[in-house]
Amino acid sequence: MNRLEKDFYLREDVVKISRELLGKYLFTKIGGKITAGIITETEAYAGITDKASHAYNNRRTKRTEIMFGEGGQAYVYLCYGIHHLFNIVTNKKDVPHAVLIRGVKPIEGITTVLKRRGQEKLHAKTSAGPGTVSQALGIITQHSGTNLQGSKIWLEDRGVKIKANNIHVFPRIGVDYAGDDAKLPYRFLVHL
Numbered sequence: 001m002n003r004l005e006k007d008f009y010l011r012e013d014v015v016k017i018s019r020e021l022l023g024k025y026l027f028t029k030i031g032g033k034i035t036a037g038i039i040t041e042t043e044a045y046a047g048i049t050d051k052a053s054h055a056y057n058n059r060r061t062k063r064t065e066i067m068f069g070e071g072g073q074a075y076v077y078l079c080y081g082i083h084h085l086f087n088i089v090t091n092k093k094d095v096p097h098a099v100l101i102r103g104v105k106p107i108e109g110i111t112t113v114l115k116r117r118g119q120e121k122l123h124a125k126t127s128a129g130p131g132t133v134s135q136a137l138g139i140i141t142q143h144s145g146t147n148l149q150g151s152k153i154w155l156e157d158r159g160v161k162i163k164a165n166n167i168h169v170f171p172r173i174g175v176d177y178a179g180d181d182a183k184l185p186y187r188f189l190v191h192l
Contacts, residue, residue, distance in 0.1 A: 009089070040104060041103030086101050103130075117135060
């Protein structure tokens with residue numbers, strides 16, 4: 001097993017980490033079922049200076065407190081009262097950086113993924129979008145704070161190499177309220 005080491009998450013450059021997460025394998029073992037997907041889309045959130053971040057301007061709430069913890073933990077929040085969105089906390093303690101996982105390509109536990117998604121077969125939208133990623137992999141808000149070095153949610157590097165020219169870079173989605181920060185090239189996508 002080539003689990004990502006804690007040091008991977010503790011680095012300072014959240015944008016670089018976000019880009020490097022493409023091609024990594026995201027695993028869950030929930031309800032005794034193992035599921036996994038290759039990460040295909042991410043978004044970086046640069047903490048207290050990033051108007052799109054939940055921690056902008058050092059905002060600390062019960063929900064966002066996990067972002068101020070040490071990197072290598074899950075930050076899962078409910079969006080629109082419906083979608084559980086899975087983020088990876090990065091950087092050192094008290095620097096609230098995070099990467100939202102927006103898309104994965106399912107590669108393990110397909111039957112479970114399809115059941116969770118209410119689908120009969122895999123298609124492009126099975127886990128394209130942060131809400132569907134969490135649903136497919138069984139991640140819910142109660143998993144916020146989960147240590148990514150544990151046995152419930154973890155990431156592995158299985159040697160998938162992605163060429164720089166295959167990575168598409170875009171502004172983030174759904175953060176228009178962030179003004180100029182909404183236009184930052186912090187969203188990364190690869191087609192696998």
